[in-house]
Amino acid sequence: xxxxxxxxxxxxxxxxxxxxxxxxxxxxxxxxxxxxxxxxxxxxxxxxxxxxxxxxxxxxxxxxxxxxxxxxxxxxxxxxxxxxxxxxxxxxxxxxxxxxxxxxxxxxxxxxxxxxxxxxxxxxxxxxxxxxxxxxxxxxxxxxxxxxxxx
Amino acid sequence: xxxxxxxxxxxxxxxxxxxxxxxxxxxxxxxxxxxxxxxxxxxxxxxxxxxxxxxxxxxxxxxxxxxxxxxxxxxxxxxxxxxxxxxxxxxxxxxxxxxxxxxxxxxxxxxxxxxxxxxxxxxxxxxxxxxxxxxxxxxxxxxxxxxxxxx
DNA sequence: TTGCATCCGGTACCCAGGTACAGGCTTAAC
DNA sequence: GTTAAGCCTGTACCTGGGTACCGGATGCAA
Numbered sequence: 001x002x003x004x005x006x007x008x009x010x011x012x013x014x015x016x017x018x019x020x021x022x023x024x025x026x027x028x029x030x031x032x033x034x035x036x037x038x039x040x041x042x043x044x045x046x047x048x049x050x051x052x053x054x055x056x057x058x059x060x061x062x063x064x065x066x067x068x069x070x071x072x073x074x075x076x077x078x079x080x081x082x083x084x085x086x087x088x089x090x091x092x093x094x095x096x097x098x099x100x101x102x103x104x105x106x107x108x109x110x111x112x113x114x115x116x117x118x119x120x121x122x123x124x125x126x127x128x129x130x131x132x133x134x135x136x137x138x139x140x141x142x143x144x145x146x147x148x149x150x151x
Numbered sequence: 152x153x154x155x156x157x158x159x160x161x162x163x164x165x166x167x168x169x170x171x172x173x174x175x176x177x178x179x180x181x182x183x184x185x186x187x188x189x190x191x192x193x194x195x196x197x198x199x200x201x202x203x204x205x206x207x208x209x210x211x212x213x214x215x216x217x218x219x220x221x222x223x224x225x226x227x228x229x230x231x232x233x234x235x236x237x238x239x240x241x242x243x244x245x246x247x248x249x250x251x252x253x254x255x256x257x258x259x260x261x262x263x264x265x266x267x268x269x270x271x272x273x274x275x276x277x278x279x280x281x282x283x284x285x286x287x288x289x290x291x292x293x294x295x296x297x298x299x300x301x302x
Numbered sequence: 303t304t305g306c307a308t309c310c311g312g313t314a315c316c317c318a319g320g321t322a323c324a325g326g327c328t329t330a331a332c
Numbered sequence: 333g334t335t336a337a338g339c340c341t342g343t344a345c346c347t348g349g350g351t352a353c354c355g356g357a358t359g360c361a362a
Binding site: 021022024025028032042044045063070 | 358
């Protein structure tokens with residue numbers, strides 16, 4: 001049933017479009033070690049096997065689960081070579097703890113915002129509302145506003 | 152009861168220490184318009200009024216509530232000049248919606264991670280577990296892993 | 303064969319919220 | 333008086349995950 005003896009290889013633009021990512025992102029992931037260097041056509045153009053699209057989907061899903069690209073690269077790597085280990089499971093459990101902590105934190109924040117609204121605060125520094133809950137001095141010492149991490 | 156006719160001004164290091172921030176951050180906030188340019192001593196050193204420490208606490212709390220520095224700057228500004236408005240309240244309500252959405256999203260992720268663990272997945276791409284829930288193809292299309300925003 | 307879309311590699315830039323460093327002054331303690 | 337700590341300005345760098353731009357080469361269709 002094969003139609004093309006050399007396989008139905010895809011060009012970078014096709015892979016990118018099917019996976020819903022920017023073509024530049026493919027080269028970026030290649031540099032980061034997330035996808036293997038693909039074969040090249042005679043003119044030097046990348047020729048991707050079709051399952052690269054699926055791989056990208058997996059990567060995007062893992063990102064959504066809270067893994068960084070470095071972590072995804074590692075997970076893919078341990079998955080590729082060597083027998084299955086419980087590594088993924090352990091990492092997933094650790095992520096669950098992170099996510100739970102984040103949910104707790106957001107819930108605290110939600111509560112505080114609710115207080116601002118229901119008390120009718122009108123200024124961060126010179127609020128005129130009665131029983132003003134501001135300035136949430138204790139809140140300031142919470143976890144830093146985590147930059148540059150998904151989830 | 153005043154002890155010093157020139158006021159008990161603080162130097163940048165003192166303010167930074169009491170507010171628990173890096174001294175560089177003070178200058179950064181000054182550039183960003185979050186704190187006013189303070190008076191200077193004879194040698195050019197900044198002399199801060201003591202309530203700057205409180206102001207920093209308020210800024211940090213607002214950040215924790217999910218406001219960006221630009222938003223905090225605006226809120227402080229509208230609070231400073233002009234009469235109290237319902238601006239803060241409206242913005243707080245909008246943030247509540249954002250926070251709620253984020254909690255929902257994290258809950259979805261938590262569920263997915265829980266499935267990975269309970270199914271015993273051992274590989275992102277070649278999982279050998281029965282009824283493997285991977286690769287969560289639908290998850291890949293969710294909200295992008297929000298970079299560079301607090302909350 | 304001509305013309306345009308696509309791809310190539312390399313490099314620079316984007317976001318937010320800071321942090322660090324260099325080279326020179328000031329201030330406080332001894 | 334000396335010395336160290338602290339502060340000054342300006343500029344560059346950091347994180348993470350990409351995106352954009354450049355000049356040049358290739359691929360494909362009419």
